[in-house]
Structures are given as structure tokens and as C-alpha cells.
Amino acid sequence: MLYIVIPVFNRLAYTRACLDALRRQTTQQFRTVVVDDGSTDGTAEVLAREYSEVIVVPGTGQLFWTAGVNAGLRRALAEGADRLMTMNNDVVAAPDFVARMLHWAERYPDALLGALELDVHSGQPVYGGEQFSWLTHRSEDLLSKLTPPQRRGLHPVTYLPGRGLLIPAQVVAAIGLFDEKRLPHYLADYDYTSVARRHGFPVYLNYDAHLLTYPEESGQEQTRRQRSLRGYYQHLFGIRGGGNLVNFTHFALKNCPPLLLPSFLLNGYVRRLGGYFLH
Template identity: 70%
Template sequence: MLYVIIPVFNRWHFTRACLQSLQEQKEQNFRVVVVDDGSTDGTAAHLAREFPAVEVLPGTGQLYWTAAVNLGIRHALARGADRIMTLNNDVVAPPDFIESALRWARRQPSALLGPVELDATTGQPVFGGETFSFLTHQRHNLLATLPPEDRCGLHPVTYLPGRGLLIPASVFVTQGLFDERHLPHYLADYDFTSQARRAGFPVYVNYDTHLLTYPDDSGQVQTRQRRSLRGYYQHLFGIRGGGNLRNFTYFALKNAPVFFLPFFLLNGYLRRLLGYFLH
């Protein structure tokens, strides 16, 4: 049984649209768990009234993404889940999303699979997977290099984000849950999938599965649009900071090859210290 885990904190309009899209899936053999981490906008009442079939786990308000997802995963595994999908609330799943993801999961039962992301406003692809060099710190964007005729099926990548990430339960048995201690919000998904790949689990972006997202509404984008000294501090040190130096250091120590580590750290620190003002 597939369990879909959705961490939420407020933004009910996103959560409603996401859950409605899941209700409209062609494939309905899955269960949905929402981890409501202390929402103050009536999310809990709305869920009980509009989506009574959804399982809701309350949080403390201090879980953030990683601990919230882990809470849902523990719940699902205890109930016999053989696959877990992590899904943000600010996404919309096309009707064939689950069906396509499970079709490929049956062909590659040990693989971690992620969808191609389309901008929900324009329909244009915004994420199609990437490979990453720890030596040069360069990302190779598959969307920029794959010809149209090859934009189908599975393509290997270095890591995947948690939006629509499909994970076999065997991965959790092998390496445990997401690293909520060191990576409470950002980079936990990239770390988890990178660790899984190194442990022998294939990691693919699935070009036959699409997910609609709102890239301009992410916390990182909004922080950079409102550039300020306070925003810069939050960017580098806040739990939700996309350039959090502490989180990056832990990610580097866990994932970068030891011979590349000094250069990778230096390169990464410079990118985070300067990138807030340059992008």
C-alpha cells in the first residue's frame, strides 16, 4: 500500500487544491496522511469537514519539514506501507500522477523516483532532474540538454527533492528516516536521496510523471525578493533559510567525497554568502 505524506503549516488554499487533485486520481489505491504542524488558519477543521478520509497527525508547531515528514512515515510504516510518497501541499497532481508513478515503481521496485515539475501557471517545465559534481560544484540540468525525443522514461540523477518523491519502504529499513537532527527543513531530501543512491538504490527522475508546482511561492524565492539585512541573516542562519551554513556543512560532511570536501565547502560557503544578493 502506498502512503502519501503531506506536511502542512497554514496555507489552506494550497492544501485544499492538493487534496482535491489527489481525490481525482485515476489510481485510488493509496492513503493520504497530512501532518498538520500547528496551523492557525483553521486547517484542522477544514480537513475534518472536507476530507474526512484523510488521516491527520497533529504536530507541535516546531516540526518543520523533516520531522513532520518523519512523523508521517513512522505512522505509515507501522501500518504496513510498502511505498511512501512525500508531497508538499503547494502542488497539484494531474489525474495520472499516481498511476504513472506506480507503473514505473513496479518496473523498478528498488528505485527512488521523482516527477518532472511543471509551473502550474504556465505549464512550462521548471525541474527535470540534475546531476551534480562535488568537485566543481556544477549542476547539470537535464532539461537543458535532453532533446525532446528523450524526454520520457527514467533518467538517473544525483538526488531528488521531496516534492512527489516515491520511496520503497526497504530504503527506510536500510538507512533510516530523513535526518531531522541535522537538516530540519532544507537539504534533508537531497541528503536522503543522495545517501540512498550511495547505498545502491537507483535514483531517477521520471519524465512520464508530471507534477504542477508554484516555484515563485517557495520560501527561498520570497526571501530573496525581499532583500534586507534581516533576510540575509535568515538566509544564512534561519531554519527555513535556503543558504543555511550549518545545514550545508552537515550535508557536505555526509555526502561530499573526502578528497573534494575542502574545496566543496569553500565553494559552497562563498555561493551562500554572496548568492543572496546576486540572484
Template identity: 70%
Template sequence: MLYIIIPVFNRWRYTRECLESLRQQTSQAFRTVVVDDGSTDETAAALARDYPAVEVVTGDGNLFWTAGVNLGIRRALALGATRVLTLNNDVVAAPDFVAQMLAAAAAHPTAVLGALEFDAATGEAIYGGERLDFRTNTRTDLLQELPTGQRTGLHPVTYLPGRGLLIPQAVIEKIGLFDEKRLPHYLADFDYTSVARRAGFPVYCNYAAQLSTYPEESGQTLTRQHRSVKGYYQHLFGIRGGGNMVNFTHFALKNCPGPYLPYFLLNGYARRIVGYFLH
């Protein structure tokens, strides 16, 4: 049984839109767990009133993404999940999203699967997975490689984001849950899927499974909208900082092959130090 895990903190209008897209799925062979991490808006009341079939797990406001997702996964496994799918609340699933994910999972039962993403405002494809060369710390964007007519099927990638990530139970049994201790927010998803790949599980972006996202709502984008000394510090060291140096170090130590590690670290530090001002 597939369980969809959605961590939320406020922003009910996005959560409602996400849940409505799940209601419209052509396949209803799933259940939904929302991890409400201490929302102070109408989230709790609206979930109870409008979505009684949704399993709600609550936190105290200090879970952040990784611990929130782990809490939801533990609940799903206790309820009998054989697959889990992590989904951000600010995404809208195409009507056949679940059906396409389940079809790919049936054909590749040990694979970790991600989705093709589109900008909800423009309809433009914005994320189709990437491959990372640890030797040079350079990334290949699959969307730039593939002509529009070839954006179909499964494509092997180095890692995947957690915005629409299907994980088989076999992966959890072998490598455990997300690393909430060392990666409480950013990079936990890339780390987890990279670890899964190194443990022998295929990692694919499934171009048949499609999501619409709001890229301007990401924490990294919001942090950079109003640049300041405080924002720069948060970028490099805050839990929600997209350039968090400590998180990057943990990711590198866990995933980069030893011979390439010194350059990968130095290059990554330099990118983060200057990247705040370049985007």
C-alpha cells in the same frame, strides 16, 4: 500499499487544491496522511469536514519539514505502508501521477523516484532532476540536456527534492528516516536521496509522473523578495534559510567524497555568501 505524506502549516487553499488533485487520480491505490503542524487557519476543520478519509497527524508548530515528514512516515509504516511518497501541499498532481509512479515502482522496486515539474502559472517544465559533480560543485540540469521530445522515461540523478518523492520500504529499512536533527528543513530531501544512492538504491526522475508547482511560494523565493540585513542572516543561518551554512556543511560532510571536500565546501560557502544578492 502506497501512503502519500503531506506536511502542512496553514495555506489551506493550496492543501485543498493538492488533495483535490489526489481525488482525481486515475489510480486510487494509495492512502493519504496529512501532517498538520499546528495550523491556525481553517486547515484542521476543513480536513475533518471535507476529507474524512485522510489520516491526520498533528504537531505543535515546531516540526518544520523534516520532522513533519518523518512523523507522517512513521504513521504510514504503522498503518502498513510498503512505499511512501512525500508531497508538498503547494503542488498539483497530474491525473495519472500516482499511476505513473506505481508503474515505475513496479518495474524498479528498489528505486527512489521523483517527478517532472511544471510551473502551475505558465505550464513550462521547470525541474527534471540534476546531476552534481562533487569535484567542481557544478550541476547539470537534465531539462537543458534533453530536447522536449525526449523528456520521457526514467533518468538517473544525484538527488531529488521531496515535493513528489517515492521511497520504497527497503530504503527506509536500510538508511532510516530523514535527518531531522542536522537538517531540520532545507537539504534534508537532497541529503536523503543522495545517501540512498550511495547505499546502492537507484535514484531516478520519472518524467512520466508530472506535478505542477508554485515556485514563487518557496521559502527561498519569499526570503529574497525583500532583501535586508535580517533576511541575509536568515538566508545564511535561519532554519528556513535556503543558503544555510550549517545545513550545507552537514550535507557536504555526509555526501561529498573526501578528496573533493575542501574545494566543495569553500566553493559552496562562497556561493551562499553572494547568492542572496544575485537571484
């Protein structure tokens, strides 16, 4: 059975939309686990009153993304899950999303799978996976590489985000859970899928499965909107900072080939120090 794990902190309207989309799935061969990390907007009451089918795991208010996901994954595994999925609450799954993920999961049972992301407002593709070069520190965006007729089926990628990430239980048995100690919020998903790929588990972007997302709602975008010294500090050192230098260093040390590490770190530091004001 597939278990979908959704960590939430407030933003009840997004959580409702996400759960309602899961209720509309063409297959209901899954269970949903919501990790409510101390929400103060009535999330716990609404879940208990309106979504009785959802397993709720309470948090302390200090879990952030990675520890929240891990808490949900532990509960799912205790329930007997053989497939796991991490999902953010600010996504809306297309009605056949789960069915199309399970279609390929059955054919590639040891693969980690992500989904094609579409802008919820325009319906246009916004994320279709990346193939990353440690040498040049550049990503090749598959959306720009693939023609529309090629945007179907599975395509190999270097890593995947945690929005709609399907993980076979045997991956967790082999490499454990997400690295909540060193990567408490950002990069934990890219790290996890990179580690899994190095352990021999294929990592694919499933172009047949679609998620509607809100690109403007990411923590990185909200931090950059401030354009202030405080925002710059949060960008570089805050737990939710997309350019967090400590998290980037941990990610690099864990995943970059040793011979390329010095140049990769230097390149990454320069990009993060200057990128806040350029984007």
C-alpha cells in the same frame, strides 16, 4: 499500498488544491497522511469536515519539514505501507501522476522516483532533475540536456527534492528516516536521496509523471524577495534559509567525497554568502 505524506502549516488553499488533485487521480490505490503542524487557519477543522479519507497526524508547531515528514512516515509504516511518498502541499498532481509513478515503481521496486515539475501558470517544465559534480560544484540540468522527445521514462539523477518523492519501504529499513536533527528543513531531501543512492538504491527522475508547482512560493524565493539585512541573516542562518551555512556544512560532511571536501566547502560558502544578492 502507497502512502502519501504531506506536511502542512497553514496555507489552507494550497492544501485543498493538493488534496483535491489527489481525489482526481486515475488510480486510488493509495492513502494520504497529512501532518498538520499546528496550523492556525482552520486546516484541522477543514480536514475533519471535508476530507474524511485523510489520516491526520497533529504536530506541535515546531516540526518544520523534516520532522513533519518523519512523523507522517512513521504513521504510514505503522499502517503497513510498502511504498511511501513525500509531497508538499503547494503542488498539484496531474490526474495520472500516481498511476505513472506506480507504473515505474513496479518495474524498479528498489528505486526512488521523482517527477517532472511544470509551472502551474504556464505549464512549462521548471525542474527535471540534476546530475551533480562534486569536483566542479556544478549541476547539469537534465531539462537543458534532453530534447523534448527524450523527456520520457526514467533518467538517473544525483538526488531528488521531496516534492512527490516515492520511496520504497525497504529504503527506510536500510537507511532510516530523514535527518531531522542535522537538516530540519532544507537539504534533508537531497541528503536522503544521496545517502540512498550510495547504499545502492537507484535514484531516477520519472519524466512520465507530472506535478504542477508554484516556483515563486518556495521559502528561498520569499526570503530573497526581502533584500534586507534581516533577510540576508535568515538566508544564511534561519531554519527556512535556503543558504543556511550550518545545514550546508552537515550536508557536505555527510555526502561529499573526503578528498573534495575542502574545495567543496569553500566554494559552497562563497556561493551562499554572495548568492543572496546576485539572484
